[in-house]
Every structure is written in structure tokens, then in C-alpha cells.
Amino acid sequence: MSSDFRLRINYRKADRGAFLSHLEVLHTVERIVRRAQLPYAITQGFHPHMKVAFGPALSVGTASDGEYLDLWLSEFVRPDIALAKLKASAPRVLPIERVGYIGNKLPSLTAAITIHAYRAEIWARDIEIDKVEQSFQSVRKSTSLEVVQKDKKKVFNPALCIPKDAVVTKNEEGCTIDFSLRIDQTGALRPEILLQEVCNRAGQTYSHLELVRTGLFIEEDGVWVRPM
Amino acid sequence: MFLSRHAEAILKAIVRVAENNRSSKKTDLWPQIRPLLYRVERPSRYIDSEWGVAEAQDYRVGLCYPDTYEVGQANQALALLYQAANSLDGVSGERIFLPWIDLSDLMRKEDIELFTLESFMPVSRVDILGITIPYELSYTSILEVLSLAHIPFRAKYRDDSYPLVIGGGPCVFNPEPLADFFDAFLIGEGEEAWKEIISTDKTMRAQGKTKQEILEKLVGISGVYVPSFYDVSYREDGRISTITPTHGAPDRVYKRVVTDMETVAPIQCPIVPYVDVVHNRYTLEILRGCTRGCRFCQAGMTYRPVRERSADSIVKNAIDGLRDSGYDEISLTSLSSADHSQLEEVVRRLQKQFEGSGVSVSLPSLRVDAFSIDMAHLMAQGGRKTGLTFAPEAGSQRLRDVINKNVTEEQLLETVERAFKAGWRRIKLYFMIGLPTETDEDIAAIGELAGKVLRTAKKSVEPGQRGGITVGVSVSTLVPKSHTPFQWEPQATDEEIHRKQRVLRDFMPRKGVNLSWHDADISFLEGVIARGDRRLSPVLEAAWRNGARFDAWSEQFSLKRWLDAFEECAYNPAFTAHRARDYDEVFPWAHLSTGVSDAYLVAEAKKAREEVLTQDCSFDSCTGCGACQTLDVDIVLGGEKRQ
Numbered sequence A: 001m002s003s004d005f006r007l008r009i010n011y012r013k014a015d016r017g018a019f020l021s022h023l024e025v026l027h028t029v030e031r032i033v034r035r036a037q038l039p040y041a042i043t044q045g046f047h048p049h050m051k052v053a054f055g056p057a058l059s060v061g062t063a064s065d066g067e068y069l070d071l072w073l074s075e076f077v078r079p080d081i082a083l084a085k086l087k088a089s090a091p092r093v094l095p096i097e098r099v100g101y102i103g104n105k106l107p108s109l110t111a112a113i114t115i116h117a118y119r120a121e122i123w124a125r126d127i128e129i130d131k132v133e134q135s136f137q138s139v140r141k142s143t144s145l146e147v148v149q150k151d152k153k154k155v156f157n158p159a160l161c162i163p164k165d166a167v168v169t170k171n172e173e174g175c176t177i178d179f180s181l182r183i184d185q186t187g188a189l190r191p192e193i194l195l196q197e198v199c200n201r202a203g204q205t206y207s208h209l210e211l212v213r214t215g216l217f218i219e220e221d222g223v224w225v226r227p228m
Numbered sequence B: 001m002f003l004s005r006h007a008e009a010i011l012k013a014i015v016r017v018a019e020n021n022r023s024s025k026k027t028d029l030w031p032q033i034r035p036l037l038y039r040v041e042r043p044s045r046y047i048d049s050e051w052g053v054a055e056a057q058d059y060r061v062g063l064c065y066p067d068t069y070e071v072g073q074a075n076q077a078l079a080l081l082y083q084a085a086n087s088l089d090g091v092s093g094e095r096i097f098l099p100w101i102d103l104s105d106l107m108r109k110e111d112i113e114l115f116t117l118e119s120f121m122p123v124s125r126v127d128i129l130g131i132t133i134p135y136e137l138s139y140t141s142i143l144e145v146l147s148l149a150h151i152p153f154r155a156k157y158r159d160d161s162y163p164l165v166i167g168g169g170p171c172v173f174n175p176e177p178l179a180d181f182f183d184a185f186l187i188g189e190g191e192e193a194w195k196e197i198i199s200t201d202k203t204m205r206a207q208g209k210t211k212q213e214i215l216e217k218l219v220g221i222s223g224v225y226v227p228s229f230y231d232v233s234y235r236e237d238g239r240i241s242t243i244t245p246t247h248g249a250p251d252r253v254y255k256r257v258v259t260d261m262e263t264v265a266p267i268q269c270p271i272v273p274y275v276d277v278v279h280n281r282y283t284l285e286i287l288r289g290c291t292r293g294c295r296f297c298q299a300g301m302t303y304r305p306v307r308e309r310s311a312d313s314i315v316k317n318a319i320d321g322l323r324d325s326g327y328d329e330i331s332l333t334s335l336s337s338a339d340h341s342q343l344e345e346v347v348r349r350l351q352k353q354f355e356g357s358g359v360s361v362s363l364p365s366l367r368v369d370a371f372s373i374d375m376a377h378l379m380a381q382g383g384r385k386t387g388l389t390f391a392p393e394a395g396s397q398r399l400r401d402v403i404n405k406n407v408t409e410e411q412l413l414e415t416v417e418r419a420f421k422a423g424w425r426r427i428k429l430y431f432m433i434g435l436p437t438e439t440d441e442d443i444a445a446i447g448e449l450a451g452k453v454l455r456t457a458k459k460s461v462e463p464g465q466r467g468g469i470t471v472g473v474s475v476s477t478l479v480p481k482s483h484t485p486f487q488w489e490p491q492a493t494d495e496e497i498h499r500k501q502r503v504l505r506d507f508m509p510r511k512g513v514n515l516s517w518h519d520a521d522i523s524f525l526e527g528v529i530a531r532g533d534r535r536l537s538p539v540l541e542a543a544w545r546n547g548a549r550f551d552a553w554s555e556q557f558s559l560k561r562w563l564d565a566f567e568e569c570a571y572n573p574a575f576t577a578h579r580a581r582d583y584d585e586v587f588p589w590a591h592l593s594t595g596v597s598d599a600y601l602v603a604e605a606k607k608a609r610e611e612v613l614t615q616d617c618s619f620d621s622c623t624g625c626g627a628c629q630t631l632d633v634d635i636v637l638g639g640e641k642r643q
């Protein structure tokens, strides 16, 4: 319905929320909206449901500092009021951060967002971060990267899908790696698979890896901008 | 290997007692659990932090459902007891579920104790531990809970530093196989009694009273049964001779009953799980009890009499519950929701309220024998068209009279015709085999009835649509249960059941019927446990040592573990399952009462043999079971006491 109001919502997958699956996040958000008693729009059809569109999915075990979804309302609600109601209705592991109306004609979140930024914590006390850094650079410079994802062989072009070099910093448990991925229609290189490949090539092993998505960006004329 | 697993648990428990210090109870196990969650299936069942969880208070009440989160979190009784605990000052509930095998095994390997969800504290450190006993096949899972929690199995080996372990739920009407493992059982409905138990324990613990002193006080609470206060003696032939109360315990413990449903709040702000649990919707109990009087049904005897919530209260609670939880579906539950005297009014009002919001109203299953198709239609308007189920239970009218299943073939076929004319395309029929007086003709009649249903269904739709019609036939085995008119009956042996299944297959229509069975091995074991006595405890332990846990999950179940356990303990399961009892036999549960008199059960057993029906006292006059008088409670219909 063109008369609907498209409310963009910025939320986090915080702390233990990392262990939620995408489907669990979806269901939880719908319940948050119903608890908030916002006048949400309903899709037409045999099984009418809440009109809502999510940004790119996150896998189980990955936390996030900034996720987005679009919710269509059938009536205008002041953004500060909508935000207060949503905040009060969200469990603490999925806190709602900001809301704002956006144009109905703008492309969907999944179509617009191409850059996914991550931070990885790697548990490996004797890891050599120079080697990891160099290995990341060399993977990035190669023209083709073959990996196995979900039991399937896939080939990616690192020059396209890894937009920047990683920043690797040493910490007590091992190291932190900040990096980003560009996701397009040809498929998504999984962050944990890339890191595994990087560490393998560097001859480095780790006992445990934890990921946080630190940002999602839309590319506008070469500049990365946040979706709201 | 399993022996050492148990020995190890006991040893650890002993060490732990030695260093026990109650101030350390708030140990947070989350940092140890967290890394394991990256290695297990569906980790979100272990993270707590759902909408609706309670803040931890000083006195912590452990509430355990001995199955996975998905099954336990959906359990309404547990949610009600959680709410009851949290309503008390300074008291909070801590949920405990049995981690799935992947996490349990990792926890054993890493030596991490079973944790509560709200505080991630060791289960052994809660102040009181309530464990639901939902079905016979959960008994080894209860032992698995205790083992993972490093709590000694036998109550007599647990000193005052351990929480009291209290059992409740559907199986407590014969809790004897578990008698050695629990400090007390709460027989009957828990909302009120649970609060009294908690308050007593809290006050007396604060006064430094011993576990024994607390238990002696608890027997004064109506519905509380302390098994260690009863001595059981046996005859040489294996039957029970006497059950003698000690420590001032009553001769007979009567079930606790809520006299007015309006005084106990339904689940108000429920915990809303992240994981897709078994019933992922807001559930509202609209009535308690069912007096249709099916002679095999334990719930029908143990939840008497019928007490309905009023239409106004249901509608109000439904609106509040949906708003507070954010669910998009409400289920109106009970043993037999279609029997509610104001159901049509309730459904109409709720549908009007939720029109256009995407919220749907459902009943757990549309049991058509108590249900007009107009009503079914009404339900379907609010959302999906749920499958229709019909439970004739027996194929022939004669056998339906034996079990007091008050439906006729004409009623069934007429309903099928109307349902299929109204657009339904699937129906499921439930039957039982192994019923008293059953002959091969009765078995053949199940096949014939299924055939008639199929033909009626096909006749009721356009020729073009006949191909898509299926009739599901689900056949279970009668497991005679305590406190029912069939408690004296022998359970059919496996060989008999397999033979009956073959007969049934021969008489089933070849096409258009989906036939499914309950596993005869599982029914056999259920039967042994359902009527077992205290001598079964070592068998449960042995089965657990042999690796039994999650027995209710058919892929985890192994009869061999149990047969080995019976042999190890020189226990003859056939004596419990397949033996006919005399009317004067002392049952293991003789000292526990549902309020229904023994004389009534004997009379019902005799009427079964005579093929005589008994009416439903909720719609007709009192049939004299004794529950209302003994428990001082009345039938309540539409919120009004029936005069």
C-alpha cells in the first residue's frame, strides 16, 4: 500500500543474542512490534502477516552492533514515540537503537546493502599477527578464491569481494581482526570461511573464533554510508 | 563406563557437600557454558534473556521440566508454577531443562554442573527444586537431571545442604517408582500448594530448621505426600501387604484442587521463547477437568470435577495475554476445550476483537465428537483450517460401551459428511487396541469403520476432489493406569498386540487410509512404570546406568537397556504389566486419592464388563464418584457453580 509509512529500525544483536538464528530474530521482532502496539500494516493474501523486511541475515553465533529492518505502519506514529514503545518491548539481547521514516520508493535493505563489516576475536595465544595480516593481503590480491561453503565448492573474486585490507591487533587471548566483505548477487563469502583460509595460509591455528558484525553499508559513488 | 559415570557423580557430590557453602550459591556458570554453545545444536535454548523472564531474588525456586527446552518451555503447568513462585516476596523462579545430548556430553566432559537459566547457577544450589513428572518415559531423564546437577539420586543420601526435591505433575498419582528419589510430591493442582510449600521452606530454612523438620511441617499442607513417611511391606507372592504412615503423616493423601478457577490467574506475562517450541503461541486454560468418564482415561479421573472460567474472564485474559506476549496466535486449552459451555460466545468475541490484526484463535485439536461443524467453521474463519480429529477409540459399539465412549457410528459418519461438505479434506481417527473384553471382531470393526468414514468422506465431495482425501488412523495400545476403572486389568502382551495389529491390517482399506501405530515396546514399558511400586527404583537407576535418557524420543529409546535392567535387578515386569488384579488388592498408590471413591471405580469396572454406560455429570446429574464431596468442590460452568 503506497499510503503505508515505512519505518526503518536500527537494532543490535547483543551479547547472548549472538546465538539467535535469523528466523528466531524475525519472529522476535514481530512480537516486539505487536507488544509495542504499533499500527503495523498487514500484507494481503491467504496468510495475512505483518509487513516487514529485514536486512541481510546473520548466522547463529554472530553478534551485531547494527542491524536494520523496515516496518510498514498503516498510520503515522511520531518516531520518538515509536522508538520509546519499541525499546520498552524488546528483550535485552535485541535492543532497538534508532528509528526513522524513509521513502517508500527506496530499494530494499537487502538490495541496497553491499558492505558487511566484521570484527573477529580469535583465541590463539601464540598467534603471529604479522603473518595473519600478510596472509589476508595476499588472499585479497589473488584473482580467485576457492572455498567450500555448506558442503559446496564456490569460487569468489577477492579483488571484488574483499574491499579493504584487514586491521589485526594482538590481545591477551589471541587477536582481533577488523575486516569487511562486499556481498553481491553472485553470492556471499562467509566471514568465518575467509578467516579460516587466511589463517590456514599463514600456518596459524586457533581454538575458537567469535564474530561480531560491526556495520552494514550502502555504497554510494564509492562512499560507504549507513542505511540510516 | 556408565557405572563409573554414576559413581563419579556421587563422589563429586560428596566432595561438594564437604566444601558446601550456601553463600557461594550464586556462582555464575555462564562463562563456562558460553564457549560450548558454539558447538551445539540450537544454542538459543540455553541463553535465557527471553521476554518475560523474572529478575533473580534471594530465594531461588528451581523449576525443572526433564526434557528439552522446546518441550518444557511449552508446558503450561510449569509456567503457572513459575508465575506462582515469582508472585512471592523475595522469591524468584529459575527454569531448568535437560540439555540435549550434545551439550550434556560436553558438560560431562568439561565437568560443568547443570545450570538454571535465569542465573546460570548450579542446580544443586537452588533453595528448593520442583521437578515435573510429565510421563512415565521421563523417569530416566529425571535421573539424568539429578546426575548432571551432581545431586545424589536417593533422598536419604542428601543432607540439609541440598534443596528439597519436590515432584509434581500428571504422573504423581502413582509416584512410587520414584519414591526413593524425591523428598516430597505434590499431588494434584499446584498453584496454591506450591506457594505454601515455598513459604514454609523459606521460613524454616531461615530459622535453621532441618530437612526432616521441614518435611514434617509440609505434610500438613493439603496435597503434600512425603514418601519416606510411609512404610510399605510386601507379601511373599510379590503383592503389597500394607502401607503404613509414620511421622504423623495422614493415612491417605488427597489431591489438592483449586475450587475456583477465577482465584488462580492464568499465565499472565508468559516467557516468550526465541526457539520454535512445541506450542509457540499464547495458551489460555479455559477449563479444568473432564467428566465424560472414559474408563481408560486417567486425566478424566484425576482432574475432577469440571471447573470452567467464565466467558468474560477468558476474553479479558486473552486480550491481555496476547498484548503482553506479542504472540499472533492464542490457543484455548484444556482436556476437552470443545466442551466449554460458552465456547461459541468466546470464539465469536475473540475473533471480533482480533479482526484484521493477523491474530488467530485455535483449539489444540478440533475434537469433533463434542463439536458442531458450525463451530469448526467459526474457528476456521480466524485463520488456518486445523485438521479434524475424532477419537472413537474402539471400532464396535459394544466395545465403545465397555470403555464408556459415548459416541455412535451414526454421529461419526454424520459429522464426517458435514465436515467434508464444508471443505475439510483430512480427518484423523484415534483408536486403542488391547481393551478389556476385546475380540478379533472388535479389531476388524476398526478397519470397517475407517472404510465407512473414507466412503462417506468421498461421497460428500465433488468427484474431482475425491483423490485428495485421506483418513488417518492412529492406533495406540491400552496402558491401564492407576486410579481408573481399568486399574485392575492386565495389559495385553507384546505378542497379543502384534497379532492384533496383523488382524487390523487385514481389515483396513487398502487405499486412502494412513495407518500408524504406537510402538508396542514403549507401551509395555509405560505400563510397567505406570503401575509399578517402590521396588522399581533400582530398575530405573540401572536403566539410566545402561544409558537410558530421553526415552520419550523414539530414536533414543532402546528396550534392551530396560530388559537388561530388569534382569540385573531380578525384577519381573510381566508381574506388573500383564497380571489381572483382584478388587481387594492393595495398590502401590492405595494411600493417594483423587477424591474419586474406590467403590465408584469398582462399580465402573463392573459396568464396563456389563457394557453399561455412565453419563457425563457436567451435563447430566451427579453419578456419585465422590470427588466433589470428598474434596469440597463444585462443578463450575461458565463461571457459575452448578447447584
Ligand code: SF4
Binding pocket: B291, B304, B305, B306, B617, B618, B621, B622, B623, B624, B625, B626, B627, B628, B629, B635
Ligand atoms: S461427585 Fe458427582 S458431580 Fe462431582 S465429579 Fe463426581 S460424578 Fe461429577
